[in-house]
Amino acid sequence: MKKTLLIFLLIALIVSCNDKEESSNGDTWLSGEIVNPKSDYIYITQYNKVLDTVKLDNNNFFTYKFKNPKEGIYSFNHNEYQAVYIEPGDSILLRVNTIEFDESLSFSGQGGDKNNLLMDFFLLNEKEAPLLARYNQLPPAEFETKLDSLRNEWESIYTSFLSKNEPTKILKEVAESNIDYIYNMRKELYTSTHANKSSIDKNDFPADFYDYRENVDFGNELLRTTYPYYRFLNFYLDNLAHNQKQDEANFDRLSFLHNYAKLKVIDSVITNDSLKNDLLKYNVRRYLLNAKNSENEEKIITLFNKVSTNTQHKKIMNRLAEATIQLTPNHIVPNLELVTTKNTVTDLQGIINKPTVLYFWSMKSVPHYKSIHFKVSELKSKYPEYDYIGINTDTHYKKWLNIVKRLNYNLSNEYQFENIQEAEKKLVLTSVNKALILDKDGMILEGNTNLLSTEIEELLLGYINK
Numbered sequence: 001m002k003k004t005l006l007i008f009l010l011i012a013l014i015v016s017c018n019d020k021e022e023s024s025n026g027d028t029w030l031s032g033e034i035v036n037p038k039s040d041y042i043y044i045t046q047y048n049k050v051l052d053t054v055k056l057d058n059n060n061f062f063t064y065k066f067k068n069p070k071e072g073i074y075s076f077n078h079n080e081y082q083a084v085y086i087e088p089g090d091s092i093l094l095r096v097n098t099i100e101f102d103e104s105l106s107f108s109g110q111g112g113d114k115n116n117l118l119m120d121f122f123l124l125n126e127k128e129a130p131l132l133a134r135y136n137q138l139p140p141a142e143f144e145t146k147l148d149s150l151r152n153e154w155e156s157i158y159t160s161f162l163s164k165n166e167p168t169k170i171l172k173e174v175a176e177s178n179i180d181y182i183y184n185m186r187k188e189l190y191t192s193t194h195a196n197k198s199s200i201d202k203n204d205f206p207a208d209f210y211d212y213r214e215n216v217d218f219g220n221e222l223l224r225t226t227y228p229y230y231r232f233l234n235f236y237l238d239n240l241a242h243n244q245k246q247d248e249a250n251f252d253r254l255s256f257l258h259n260y261a262k263l264k265v266i267d268s269v270i271t272n273d274s275l276k277n278d279l280l281k282y283n284v285r286r287y288l289l290n291a292k293n294s295e296n297e298e299k300i301i302t303l304f305n306k307v308s309t310n311t312q313h314k315k316i317m318n319r320l321a322e323a324t325i326q327l328t329p330n331h332i333v334p335n336l337e338l339v340t341t342k343n344t345v346t347d348l349q350g351i352i353n354k355p356t357v358l359y360f361w362s363m364k365s366v367p368h369y370k371s372i373h374f375k376v377s378e379l380k381s382k383y384p385e386y387d388y389i390g391i392n393t394d395t396h397y398k399k400w401l402n403i404v405k406r407l408n409y410n411l412s413n414e415y416q417f418e419n420i421q422e423a424e425k426k427l428v429l430t431s432v433n434k435a436l437i438l439d440k441d442g443m444i445l446e447g448n449t450n451l452l453s454t455e456i457e458e459l460l461l462g463y464i465n466k
Contacts, residue, residue, distance in 0.1 A: 001121070008462075009050065015245050019374075020116045023033055024207075025381065027089070027456065028065065028066040028069050028086060028087075028088050028089060028090050028091075029063065029064065029065055029066070029090070029091045029092065029183075030044070030063075030064045030066070030074075030076065030084060030086070030090075030092050030108075031062065031063040031064070031091075031092070031094075032061045032062060032076075032093055032094035032095055032096070032457075033059075033060055033062070033094075033095045033096075033228045034056060034061075034078055034096060034098065035060065035096065035097035035099075035104070035161050036060070036097055036098045036099050037056055037078065037098065038078060038079040038098055038217075038348075039078070039079070039336060040055055040058070040218045040297055041053050041054065041055055041056065041078075042054050042062055042076050042077065042327060043076065043077040043078075043079040043265040044074065044075070044076055044077075045074065045075045045076070045077060045081075045414055046072070046075065046244065047072070047075045047225055047274065047305060048225070048278065051074075052064065062458065066281075068088075069086050069088055070088075071086065071087045071088065071168060071170050071171075072222060073085055073086075073174065073222070073223075073226060073322070075225075076094075078096075078231040079098055080101050082096070082101075082105060082120065082464070083225075083226065083227075084115055085111070085114050085115055085118060085174065086111070086340060087111060087168065087171075087173065089110070090110050091100050091109045091110045091111065092107055092109050092110070092111040092112055092115065092368070093105050093107065093109040093112065094106065094108075095108075096136070096283065097235070100124060100250065102122065103123070105119060106119075107119070110173060113161070113164070113165055114161075114165070114167065114171055114175075116409070117157070117158070117161045117175060117327050118175070118178065120157055121157070121175075121178045121182070122156065122227070122328055123158070124154065124339055125182055125228075126416065130147075130152055130375060131150070132186060132189070133355050134191045134421060135147070135190075136189070136190055136194075139200065139204060140200065140204050140206060140209060140321065141204070141205075141206055142251075142366065142386045143190055144187075144206060144209060147183065147186055149177065149184050149332030154179045154182070154183075155166075155179060158175055158176070158179065160424075161175075162194045168377070170222065171450075172223075174222070174226070174237060175221070175225075177220075177223055177226070177228060177229055178226075178228050180212070180225075181223075181226075181228035181229045181231075181232040182228045182232075183234075184212045184232050184236055185228060185231050185232035185236075187209065187210070187212075187268070188232065188235035188236045188238070189235055189237050192235065192238055192239055192242070192251055192253075192310030193233075194241055195239070195251035196250050196251050198293070198420070213236070214363060216236065217234075217272050218233070218269050219269050219270060219272030219275060219437075220272070220275075221272055221274075221275075222407070223277075224274060224275040224278070224335070225246070225257070230279075230382075231276075231277075233270075233279065234283075237262055237266060237269075237279070238253060238258075238262065240262075240265045240269070241258055241261040241262035241264075242258065242261075242431060243443045244261050244265065245257050245261050253286075254286075254287065254338065256287075256292075256293065256299070256300065259300060260288040260299065260300060260303060262283055263280060263283065263284070263300070263303050263304060263307060264303070264307075266279050266280055266283070266307070266387075267280070267307040273309060274307075275308075275334070276309075277308050277310040277313055279315060280304060280313070281306060281310070281313045281316070284300060284301070284304045284317050284443065285317065287300055288300070288301075288317070288320050288324045288447065289320075289323055289428065289430060289448065291323065291330060292328055292329065292351070292405070292446075292447065293323060294325045294328040294331075297321055297325050297328070298321075298325070299317060299322075301317065301321040304317060305318070307342070316408075319341050319425075323425060323426055323427075323428050324428055324448075326345075326426070327427070327428060327436070327444060327447030327448060328444065328447055329443075329444055329446070329447070330443060330445050331446060331447075332441075332442050332443055332444070333348060333349065333358075333438055333442045333443075333444055334346045334348070334426040334435065335347050335348055335349040335354070336417065336418070336419070336422065336423050336426060336429065337417075337418035337419060338351070338391065338415040338418060338429070339397065339416040339417070339418050341401060341404060341405075341411040341412075341413060341414055341415075343397065343417055346415075348442075351415075351436055351441040352383070352387075352440070352441070353387075353443070354386070354387050354388060354438065354440050355385055355386045355387070355437075355438065355439055355463065355464075356387040356388075356437075356438045356442075357376075357386050357387070357389070357435060357436070357437055357438075357460070358389050358391060358433075358435060358436040358437075358438065359372060359376065359388070359389070359390055359391070359435045359451045360390070360392075360393055360429060360432060360434060360435075361390060361391075361392060361393070361398060361431060361432065362392065362393045362394055363375070363392070363394050363396070363399060363403060364394070365432065367407050367431055369403075369451070370407075372390075372408070372433075372451055372452065373390065373409060375451055376388045376451070379451075379456070379457070379460065381460070383460045383464065385464050386437075386460065387413065388413060389413050389414075389415065389416050390409070390413060390415070391414075391415050391416065391417060391423075392414070392416040392417070393417060393420055393432075394413070394416070394420075395420060395427065397416060400416050409412065410422070428448075431450075432452075433450045433451060433452055434448060434449075434450065435449050435450060435451040435456070436448075436449070437445055437449060437459060437460070439463075447461055
């Protein structure tokens, strides 16, 4: 630990001493330490494109030299994405612990201050989330007053930064957009929160509540991958789509009608092609992962193929649609190979002989696999009509088997995927909480439910009574 700290301090000293020299010749550096790394690499990206892959050294440090960078927003990715603001001549040093990624991330060196400012904004947004949940229940005028008081704190932080730094015009735009778009995003979320309620009339809103909508930039290239701008647009587009629907009164972000209308709105109002394609992909992916009707999925993907201009996005989303459609009701569950606790191979369809719940777990999360097996034990006592089959998503057989035996899990109902890559694609395993409900013939009743959700018992009981 002392050795690591010493190396870190030496790097900081070298970066500090070389700041003026590096600035003068335009060389630009990003260096750092990854505590508790998840892999041996980090990825440098910009606008969702990988610029380079950088290997960590034996002490979990990395150094990357930018080649003639343009001032703006870049990212480094090590299990999580983090934006980094780069100017030519910067020598930025970061340190992050993957166990508490956001809370531990700090910047130093030339260019560190501006990145700490943007990080402060990000953490402040996270900190204020519980307050917003309460403020959203207030009448519009009171909500806006509370929102203004929160904005004052953001502006105070920014004013303090300006008193000690001389940011460029571009950096000012990025920093000020953080304040503006977070503020406006919260108003859009407030609007959608009350879309289904009759307690608030549109006349209750202050006259200038939505004035910012008159100047929305629907195609900002600089900001298109920043969290505040992207999220604001996404929530605003939700409200635009809701206003245009004719056959559905309720506000439901996951419904077919809402998403179909939203894709059309995105296509009609977003002026930046890359931003438009990213928003189309994001919303189609979210819909497909939650959809339960194959005909509606086909309609969504048909519209997506028509309005998206990104060939790679189309390939990815069409593959996803192909998989999710096969997981909708009245399709047979994919026949994947499983490894038994006796180290033999069987197939999924072959072990289904009564109504069955499939759930998944990994050794990577001890609290999760303990809680989900506890839930299974509880459900089994209430609804013995079902088999409950747990499938492990790791690749280490002996470690998995040791856990199953040590915790006295039912050896006859525990399996491991023979080919996890194939299973992830065909079962669309994007969440550890995913579960499937099958009938006695392996026909899918629910292809994407959550074993830990409040509705699981209602679903199980409903299928028993059919």
